[in-house]
Amino acid sequence: MSEQAERAQAGPGIAQARRGQMLRAALDVISERGFADTRITDIAERIGISPALVIYYFKTKDQLLTEAIRHYEDTWYAEGKRRMDDLPTAAARLEEFVAMNLLPDSDPELASNWRLWLDFWVRATRDASVAVVRRESDERWREVIVSLVLAGQRAGEFVRVDPQPFSIFISALLDGLTVQIALDDPVVDPVSAFELCMRYIADHLGFEWTPSGRAHGNSRTVSAGAGR
Amino acid sequence: MSEQAERAQAGPGIAQARRGQMLRAALDVISERGFADTRITDIAERIGISPALVIYYFKTKDQLLTEAIRHYEDTWYAEGKRRMDDLPTAAARLEEFVAMNLLPDSDPELASNWRLWLDFWVRATRDASVAVVRRESDERWREVIVSLVLAGQRAGEFVRVDPQPFSIFISALLDGLTVQIALDDPVVDPVSAFELCMRYIADHLGFEWTPSGRAHGNSRTVSAGAGR
DNA sequence: CACGACTGACTGAATGTTCAGTCTAGAAAT
DNA sequence: ATTTCTAGACTGAACATTCAGTCAGTCGTG
Numbered sequence: 001m002s003e004q005a006e007r008a009q010a011g012p013g014i015a016q017a018r019r020g021q022m023l024r025a026a027l028d029v030i031s032e033r034g035f036a037d038t039r040i041t042d043i044a045e046r047i048g049i050s051p052a053l054v055i056y057y058f059k060t061k062d063q064l065l066t067e068a069i070r071h072y073e074d075t076w077y078a079e080g081k082r083r084m085d086d087l088p089t090a091a092a093r094l095e096e097f098v099a100m101n102l103l104p105d106s107d108p109e110l111a112s113n114w115r116l117w118l119d120f121w122v123r124a125t126r127d128a129s130v131a132v133v134r135r136e137s138d139e140r141w142r143e144v145i146v147s148l149v150l151a152g153q154r155a156g157e158f159v160r161v162d163p164q165p166f167s168i169f170i171s172a173l174l175d176g177l178t179v180q181i182a183l184d185d186p187v188v189d190p191v192s193a194f195e196l197c198m199r200y201i202a203d204h205l206g207f208e209w210t211p212s213g214r215a216h217g218n219s220r221t222v223s224a225g226a227g228r
Numbered sequence: 229m230s231e232q233a234e235r236a237q238a239g240p241g242i243a244q245a246r247r248g249q250m251l252r253a254a255l256d257v258i259s260e261r262g263f264a265d266t267r268i269t270d271i272a273e274r275i276g277i278s279p280a281l282v283i284y285y286f287k288t289k290d291q292l293l294t295e296a297i298r299h300y301e302d303t304w305y306a307e308g309k310r311r312m313d314d315l316p317t318a319a320a321r322l323e324e325f326v327a328m329n330l331l332p333d334s335d336p337e338l339a340s341n342w343r344l345w346l347d348f349w350v351r352a353t354r355d356a357s358v359a360v361v362r363r364e365s366d367e368r369w370r371e372v373i374v375s376l377v378l379a380g381q382r383a384g385e386f387v388r389v390d391p392q393p394f395s396i397f398i399s400a401l402l403d404g405l406t407v408q409i410a411l412d413d414p415v416v417d418p419v420s421a422f423e424l425c426m427r428y429i430a431d432h433l434g435f436e437w438t439p440s441g442r443a444h445g446n447s448r449t450v451s452a453g454a455g456r
Numbered sequence: 457c458a459c460g461a462c463t464g465a466c467t468g469a470a471t472g473t474t475c476a477g478t479c480t481a482g483a484a485a486t
Numbered sequence: 487a488t489t490t491c492t493a494g495a496c497t498g499a500a501c502a503t504t505c506a507g508t509c510a511g512t513c514g515t516g
Contacts, residue, residue, distance in 0.1 A: 034350065034353070034354050035350075036263075036264035115350075115353050118346070118349055118350050118353060121410070121411060122262065122263075122346050122347055122350050124411050125262070125346060125410060126262050126265075131411065131412070134411060135413070135414065138413065139414075142415075165424065168415060168416060169401075169428070171404070171408075172405045172407070172408055172421075172424075173397075173400060173401055173404050174404065175407045175408065176399070176400035176402065176403035176404025176405070176407070177400045177404070178404075179349055179400070179403045179404070179407070180400055180403065182349070182353060183349060183352050183353065183359065183362060183363075184359070185363070186363065187370075188396060188400070193400075196393065196396065196397060200397070
């Protein structure tokens with residue numbers, strides 16, 4: 001779109017900026033065309049540079065794509081932590097966490113793009129270094145859940161349950177719902193998935209939860225999904 | 229392997245046999261190399277024929293792969309129904325269903341190959357006709373779950389819960405666990421996923437379930453997975 | 457000038473698809 | 487029975503295209 005204009009005049013930091021620009025462009029293309037059909041030309045075109053420059057910064061296409069995945073997971077994790085830190089109760093943080101996974105995000109930078117996750121998973125299946133990224137990311141998130149549950153239990157918000165299996169269960173459930181949403185399942189739109197998940201969590205941890213107006217600042221997918 | 233020998237001498241039924249042979253070979257290759265990296269040459273080589281013959285039967289590579297997916301889902305569904313019909317109680321049938329999803333299968337023809345599912349999902353994300361196949365398959369399975377739950381409730385095996393949301397929840401959970409297993413998650417091997425899922429189901433439907441020796445007639449993945 | 461950012465033109469390899477024609481089994485004709 | 491004919495299975499060799507990666511050289515700036 002408007003990224004065309006970002007013509008970088010030489011100077012330190014150019015390199016870093018370019019790399020970031022390319023990583024972002026790569027993610028855009030991946031989510032549009034799919035990982036397998038992403039060409040370096042697409043990425044170059046989107047920024048308005050020559051394909052050669054992409055190779056100039058990243059030695060190979062593979063490296064670019066792998067770094068793009070890492071970049072996405074890192075950004076997503078950082079953003080998740082940031083948002084959760086702003087919230088007072090463990091229950092609210094847990095809700096935000098679920099919302100980040102299942103509800104469309106208004107933030108265009110790394111909007112929760114469910115297709116992207118599927119592509120990443122498939123990639124992790126064949127590429128060892130991507131597998132490492134995914135495994136670490138998964139572990140980080142499970143730790144977040146565990147400490148969240150523990151904090152909630154200390155604060156008396158939650159019932160006592162073993163947080164370890166709970167975190168495994170939740171992350172599996174979230175992944176599964178992500179699949180359904182990504183595949184545009186006729187009976188599982190983001191909002192109902194969110195509510196389904198929250199209902200389970202609230203029941204299981206023993207706190208009150210009602211589907212308050214968590215319609216998020218989004219539009220597209222929610223209304224479109226409901227219309228199906 | 230031994231498929232080389234299957235040299236088809238002309239006669240009716242050849243065409244059908246060849247097609248089946250190719251579909252099976254395609255699935256093998258997909259599960260080994262991944263959907264995106266599957267070449268018609270691979271499939272031809274595996275059968276010991278020329279790549280041209282593959283195109284002779286299926287007009288395009290795309291068509292072959294799409295049909296292979298359909299073929300897999302159909303076979304899997306049929307086999308699932310068959311196995312479940314052999315079982316007496318609704319609880320046992322439900323357990324078989326979960327096992328088919330999560331435990332490695334001894335049957336080499338269409339062994340539960342978790343990677344395959346991920347590849348299919350990604351494909352469904354980009355290709356409308358595959359999306360249809362997946363949607364139908366999903367619907368079929370949810371109906372199976374629903375009628376299974378209803379039958380169990382009628383027989384007094386299960387507690388009364390709304391089967392619709394239950395089936396959605398279960399299919400999401402299964403998909404999520406499939407993801408974890410396919411990605412060789414360090415804390416979610418097939419057996420523990422199976423037990424996790426069964427525990428939830430038994431709790432929720434209110435019947436007794438203990439992890440009896442459901443080690444399945446398999447070997448490979450279970451012990452290998454545990455060794456990780 | 458030197459250096460880093462950058463590009464256009466190119467190449468080599470991979471790979472889906474086409475095509476002209478071969479081979480074989482059986483049907484039809486003699 | 488022998489020959490002729492045909493249709494369908496099958497192949498080798500080319501074709502066309504797509505695309506990652508290379509390279510020689512330009513441009514602007516400090």
